[in-house]
Amino acid sequence: MEQVIQLEKVNKWYDDFHVLKDIDLSVQRGQKIVVCGPSGSGKSTMIRCINRLEAHQKGHIVVHNTELTNDLKNIDMIRKNVGMVFQQFNLFPHLSVIDNISLAPIWVKKMPKKEAEDIAMSYLEKVKIPEQAQKFPGQLSGGQQQRVAIARSLAMNPDIMLFDEPTSALDPEMIKEVLDVMIQLAEEGMTMLVVTHEMGFAKTVADQMIFMDEGKIVEQATPDEFFNNPKSDRTKLFLSQILNH
Amino acid sequence: MTTFSNQSLMRNKYYNWIIKNLFSSWVNSLMTVVAIIFIYEVGTFFLNWAFFAADFRTNFQGELITDRSFCSKNIMPGEYGACWAIIYARWDQFMYGFYPIEEVWRVNFVYALLPLAIIGILFDKLPFRKYFIYFTFIYPFLAYFMLYGGPGLSVVGTNKWGGLLVTLFLGVTGIGLAFPLSIILALGRRSKMPIVKSLCVVFIEFIRGVPLITLLFTANVMLPLFLPDGVNPDNLLRALVAVTLFQSAYMAEAIRGGLQAIPRGQIEAAQSLGLNYWQTTRKIILPQALKIAIPPIVNTCIGLFKDTSLVLIIGLFDLLGIGRAALADMTWTKLYYEVYVFISLVFFIFCFGMSRYSLYLEKKLKTDNS
Numbered sequence: 001m002e003q004v005i006q007l008e009k010v011n012k013w014y015d016d017f018h019v020l021k022d023i024d025l026s027v028q029r030g031q032k033i034v035v036c037g038p039s040g041s042g043k044s045t046m047i048r049c050i051n052r053l054e055a056h057q058k059g060h061i062v063v064h065n066t067e068l069t070n071d072l073k074n075i076d077m078i079r080k081n082v083g084m085v086f087q088q089f090n091l092f093p094h095l096s097v098i099d100n101i102s103l104a105p106i107w108v109k110k111m112p113k114k115e116a117e118d119i120a121m122s123y124l125e126k127v128k129i130p131e132q133a134q135k136f137p138g139q140l141s142g143g144q145q146q147r148v149a150i151a152r153s154l155a156m157n158p159d160i161m162l163f164d165e166p167t168s169a170l171d172p173e174m175i176k177e178v179l180d181v182m183i184q185l186a187e188e189g190m191t192m193l194v195v196t197h198e199m200g201f202a203k204t205v206a207d208q209m210i211f212m213d214e215g216k217i218v219e220q221a222t223p224d225e226f227f228n229n230p231k232s233d234r235t236k237l238f239l240s241q242i243l244n245h
Numbered sequence: 246m247t248t249f250s251n252q253s254l255m256r257n258k259y260y261n262w263i264i265k266n267l268f269s270s271w272v273n274s275l276m277t278v279v280a281i282i283f284i285y286e287v288g289t290f291f292l293n294w295a296f297f298a299a300d301f302r303t304n305f306q307g308e309l310i311t312d313r314s315f316c317s318k319n320i321m322p323g324e325y326g327a328c329w330a331i332i333y334a335r336w337d338q339f340m341y342g343f344y345p346i347e348e349v350w351r352v353n354f355v356y357a358l359l360p361l362a363i364i365g366i367l368f369d370k371l372p373f374r375k376y377f378i379y380f381t382f383i384y385p386f387l388a389y390f391m392l393y394g395g396p397g398l399s400v401v402g403t404n405k406w407g408g409l410l411v412t413l414f415l416g417v418t419g420i421g422l423a424f425p426l427s428i429i430l431a432l433g434r435r436s437k438m439p440i441v442k443s444l445c446v447v448f449i450e451f452i453r454g455v456p457l458i459t460l461l462f463t464a465n466v467m468l469p470l471f472l473p474d475g476v477n478p479d480n481l482l483r484a485l486v487a488v489t490l491f492q493s494a495y496m497a498e499a500i501r502g503g504l505q506a507i508p509r510g511q512i513e514a515a516q517s518l519g520l521n522y523w524q525t526t527r528k529i530i531l532p533q534a535l536k537i538a539i540p541p542i543v544n545t546c547i548g549l550f551k552d553t554s555l556v557l558i559i560g561l562f563d564l565l566g567i568g569r570a571a572l573a574d575m576t577w578t579k580l581y582y583e584v585y586v587f588i589s590l591v592f593f594i595f596c597f598g599m600s601r602y603s604l605y606l607e608k609k610l611k612t613d614n615s
């Protein structure tokens with residue numbers, strides 16, 4: 001199997017606050033990894049380091065055989081191949097849905113406008129809202145916005161997708177429509193690293209579960225083991241809280 | 246029947262509004278009455294002075310007014326109001342300065358095209374906006390050629406320019422040049438590069454900490470020192486440099502306010518899609534930030550437009566300078582009120598226009614994609 005992401009003894013500090021402590025992680029092509037853990041444990045920070053929205057200070061992060069350093073060329077290359085979906089959607093409010101999606105193909109991949117828009121439409125169909133193409137983000141529901149955000153990332157044709165709590169800003173009735181899109185994506189073989197507390201989703205798609213606490217990976221296991229036979233007490237406590245919730 | 250009851254309903258509405266807002270208590274009623282008397286007195290006094298008891302071109306005896314001694318108020322003191330003849334007599338100077346009268350059509354041509362040049366910037370839903378914006382970029386060159394002259398047109402030196410022409414030239418060109426400069430300054434102030442950042446901060450804070458008059462004097466005296474011998478920029482250009490620098494610092498601060506209002510997530514989303522710094526800035530940040538910043542930008546423009554009148558201090562004849570020159574002329578001296586009221590009115594028209602535009606935008610921003 002081909003390894004696409006590798007983190008080796010990654011450490012990060014915010015001033016003197018130690019957020020990530022010796023993180024080791026390896027992701028193979030096509031793998032789906034779900035990350036969970038209490039608030040403030042460093043989940044977002046970890047996945048944001050993978051496309052260099054945050055810089056780590058110690059250790060190595062290698063994506064597609066390219067090590068992330070301050071070298072802007074490497075960062076650009078990695079960002080082109082790694083998509084990211086945010087908790088707050090972060091759609092561009094001044095652009096229509098179709099412009100949101102075709103922007104990066106046009107400007108980063110230098111694709112002709114017509115071609116980029118065709119691709120944008122095909123991804124809008126994939127997330128099942130082609131009829132919203134001409135609207136502005138402010139006119140869509142949260143679930144629709146998040147699906148546009150997913151389409152926007154996919155339009156760059158990435159081979160890795162990072163998700164940072166994609167459903168936690170959504171009303172309950174909209175969570176499913178977003179998760180369905182993500183499940184479909186998983187079935188198509190996308191490599192996915194997902195921070196989420198949707199345990200049903202995790203059981204359906206995850207190959208590996210990761211539990212983080214206080215900047216460390218406390219436990220990594222298959223979903224079966226993770227849910228039925230967790231090793232660490234902290235994992236047990238966390239699971240009991242989240243599953244009884 | 247229905248019309249009647251509608252009417253009485255309407256009457257009731259006004260009646261209620263008046264009672265509620267103007268006569269709700271004794272104090273309120275008293276204030277209302279005092280205010281009405283005050284407005285009435287001042288209003289009738291002014292209207293009487295400016296229109297009903299005023300001379301326009303002729304005095305009360307029907308004679309054409311050719312100097313101040315013909316003004317009705319100077320013939321029969323205490324009975325008559327304004328003597329607007331001075332404005333008629335000096336109209337060309339107010340509008341064009343000392344521009345040769347046979348070439349004045351060139352200035353009129355430039356004036357007439359000015360609305361076409363700015364309308365594309367002002368209204369984003371304008372039909373054929375793209376072409377108006379093209380014209381906006383052509384206009385400065387066209388205007389410069391028409392005003393200054395060149396192949397096929399006689400040269401009219403800027404020392405002949407004056408009045409509204411100088412006021413508008415400094416205002417419009419100063420704002421136009423300051424705009425790109427201020428974007429660079431605002432972005433530079435937020436840059437992560439320490440040298441760029443401190444240069445921008447020092448520049449902005451220095452300019453904001455100094456009165457425009459000082460800058461005008463400085464530009465007037467210092468600019469030649471920075472330029473090679475023999476290159477002697479004219480006064481108007483010196484003033485333009487000062488005005489542009491001044492305006493760019495204030496505009497930069499207005500734009501910085503807009504930049505700060507853009508959530509971090511916007512930048513992160515753009516970065517995660519692979520857009521580089523300039524693409525992110527141009528496509529994502531600036532369009533949103535400028536939209537937010539337009540009302541404060543327009544406010545700085547209003548301030549600048551009025552401040553251009555300070556250039557009379559370095560010997561330029563803007564609208565105010567021309568007015569003062571007219572008053573210094575023995576034939577028209579002492580008609581202060583007429584001249585200053587007229588100049589105020591001209592400034593007011595432009596500034597009020599800008600102010601209304603800013604209000605219109607604020608309303609529009611509120612209803613737009615929120």
Ligand SMILES: Nc1ncnc2c1ncn2[C@@H]1O[C@H](COP(=O)(O)OP(=O)(O)OP(=O)(O)O)[C@@H](O)[C@H]1O
Binds near residue numbers: 014017037038042045
């Ligand atoms: N820019 C920053 N400066 C300083 N501290 C930060 C910064 N960003 C995050 N932190 C801190 O780092 C820690 C980890 O944050 P992170 O966002 O990675 O947590 P998380 O696991 O994603 O939590 P949540 O479930 O709430 O999203 C938190 O304690 C947070 O306060």
Ligand SMILES: [Mg+2]
Binds near residue numbers: 043044045164165
């Ligand atoms: Mg988080």
